[in-house]
Amino acid sequence: MKLTKFTDLSLRAVMRLAVAEGDSSLTTREVAEAMDVPYTHMAKAVSRLQHLGVVEARRGRGGGLGLTALGRRATVGWLVRELEGEDEVVACEGEQPCPLRAACRLRSALRRAQESFYAELDTLSVAELSASPAGPVLLSLSGRAN
């Protein structure tokens, strides 16, 4: 399976936010710069993460982006499913449906493989993504102290 770029940079954003605590929340621009992606792409990812309830924008002094409680305890598998959608790994249907699709054993095997892929990611929470050795590196990318 190959993740979309959108999913990948969304995961980068939650990893960076997972190591930001309290009143040191980051802006979307700072997360984009830390992860070396265009601001507009990161803004779309952050918007989607907010819609999912994973990220919140805090107002006032020390405000900025932060992970919600749901965002911290969410599994990576759940988040990737939400970001990737329900599509199968191959396009059996669509404009030119495959003639084998009614009886294809490959299709069912790929579905099982896809579920195994997500099941493995279900063993890891978003908060765990920022554990060592990733945490110190994530903090160093922004140029800001936590």
Ligand code: SF4
């Ligand atoms: S061969 Fe099977 S898996 Fe491939 S497109 Fe056709 S139905 Fe889908």
